[in-house]
Amino acid sequence: MDKRRAEALRIFEAGVKAADPYAAVAGALDDVDPPALIVAVGKAARLMAQAALARFSGVTCLVVTNYENAAPLEGATVMAAGHPVPDANGAAAAKAVIAALHAAEGPVLALISGGGSALLPAPAGALTLADKAKVNEMLLGSGLDIVAMNLIRQQLSDLKGGGFLRHAAPRPVTALILSDVIGDDLSAIASGPTVGPIGTAQEAILLLKEAQLWAAVPQAVRQHLETVQEPVALPAARNKLVGSNAKSVAAMKEAAGAAHLIAEPIIGDVADAARLICDRAVIGTTVWGGETTVVLQGSGRGGRNQELALRIAVEAERRGWVAWTCLQGGSDGRDGPTDAAGGLVDQDTLGKITGLDARLANNDSYAALDEAGDLLLTDATGTNVADLGVMIRSG
CATH class of the missing domain: 3.40.50.10180 (Glycerate kinase, MOFRL-like N-terminal domain)
Known part of the structure; x- marks a missing residue:
C-alpha cells in the first residue's frame, strides 16, 4: 500500500x-x-x-x-x-x-x-x-x-x-x-x-x-x-x-494535522456529492462526514459509499487531477448489502475498470471497484456514526 x-x-x-x-x-x-x-x-x-x-x-x-x-x-x-x-x-x-x-x-x-x-x-x-x-x-x-x-x-x-x-x-x-x-x-x-x-x-x-x-x-x-x-x-x-458523526470527523481532522474540513455534512445524491467534494478538496488533506443517497436504477451490487468513491474518481479525472487518493467509507465497516465498507480510489482506479459507464448505470459499483482492487475492506467495526471521507491530493 x-x-x-x-x-x-x-x-x-x-x-x-x-x-x-x-x-x-x-x-x-x-x-x-x-x-x-x-x-x-x-x-x-x-x-x-x-x-x-x-x-x-x-x-x-x-x-x-x-x-x-x-x-x-x-x-x-x-x-x-x-x-x-x-x-x-x-x-x-x-x-x-x-x-x-x-x-x-x-x-x-x-x-x-x-x-x-x-x-x-x-x-x-x-x-x-x-x-x-x-x-x-x-x-x-x-x-x-x-x-x-x-x-x-x-x-x-x-x-x-x-x-x-x-x-x-x-x-x-x-x-x-x-x-x-x-x-x-x-x-x-x-x-x-x-x-x-x-x-x-x-x-x-x-x-x-x-x-x-x-x-x-x-x-x-x-x-x-x-x-x-x-x-x-x-x-x-x-x-x-x-x-456522533461530527465527533468522528473532528477526530479525523486532528489525526491529519493540517487537514481542511468540509464543514457542512455531505448529503444528497452521490453524483452531486462527488462534485461538491471535488470543489472543496484542497491540495493537501481534506476530511468530511455525512450520508449520501442513491436512487437505484439498476440491479448491480454496491452501496452509497462505493458509488460515491467511484463517482469521485470520475470527477477527479474530468478535472485532470493526476496525484490524489480518496477514501470513502461507512463507519460501521459495511456499505449496503456487501462485505465492503466503501472504496479507496486514486488516479489509477478508472484505468483498471472495464465498462465503467454501464456499471455506474447499473449501480454496480462493487464489481467495478473489485476489478480495480480498490474496495475498502474492513471488519465490522462494532460502531455506526454514518459515513467518513478523506482526500489526500498533491496534484
Whole structure:
C-alpha cells in the first residue's frame, strides 16, 4: 500500500475509533441510576452493553445487533437480526424486548445506535413482517434521506417513534444514544424508540407519494397509514447523545494535522456529492462526514459509499487531477448489502475498470471497484456514526 493510501486509512481509522461505543457509554454512566433492565439495540449494541454491564452487574440485559457484530457477552442475552432488511429473527427479538419491558421491576437503561430501526421490526396493527420488509427494501433504493425513511418506518412500528416508552411505562427510561444521523436528530436515530415520532401518518403518505412508492407498497400498509389513530402523549424519558458523526470527523481532522474540513455534512445524491467534494478538496488533506443517497436504477451490487468513491474518481479525472487518493467509507465497516465498507480510489482506479459507464448505470459499483482492487475492506467495526471521507491530493 502506497503512502497516500496508508495515510487515508489511518485518518479514517481515527474517526472510527472516536466513535468507540464502549468508551462512549462508560463515560456517560456516572449520573445514571442503577437499572433493573438494560436493552441495547443497533450495530454498536454489544459494546455499549458490555460497558454498561461493567458498571451494573447482575442486571437483566438484552442485546439486539446485526449478524456481523453478534457474539456472546457474559451477563447478556445476545440476539442477532437482519440489517438493512428486517427478518424473522428481528421480529422475535422485538417480541422479547417488549416482554422484558413489561416485566421489568425498575428503571430501564436503553442503549441505542444506528441500525436499530431494521433490527427491531415490531409491525404495528395488522401489518406483517413481510409488509415491513417490503417497504424497507423499497425505501433503501428510493433516494429518500434517512430522516424521511425513519419517519415512514416509525408509522409502521410498535416500538419506533416512542413505542419503546409506551411498553416500558410507568418505569423510567434513560437512553444513551450513539448517532448515525447527520444533525443528530434523536427522533431519527434507530427511528427514535425513546423519542417522539418525527411526523405523522399523513406525512408518511405524502413522502411515499413524492417518492412514487405509494402505489407499490403493500395494500395493508396503505390501509394502515390511512386509518391509524394518532397516539396519545408519550411518557417522559431522559435521552443523552454520547457519540456522533461530527465527533468522528473532528477526530479525523486532528489525526491529519493540517487537514481542511468540509464543514457542512455531505448529503444528497452521490453524483452531486462527488462534485461538491471535488470543489472543496484542497491540495493537501481534506476530511468530511455525512450520508449520501442513491436512487437505484439498476440491479448491480454496491452501496452509497462505493458509488460515491467511484463517482469521485470520475470527477477527479474530468478535472485532470493526476496525484490524489480518496477514501470513502461507512463507519460501521459495511456499505449496503456487501462485505465492503466503501472504496479507496486514486488516479489509477478508472484505468483498471472495464465498462465503467454501464456499471455506474447499473449501480454496480462493487464489481467495478473489485476489478480495480480498490474496495475498502474492513471488519465490522462494532460502531455506526454514518459515513467518513478523506482526500489526500498533491496534484
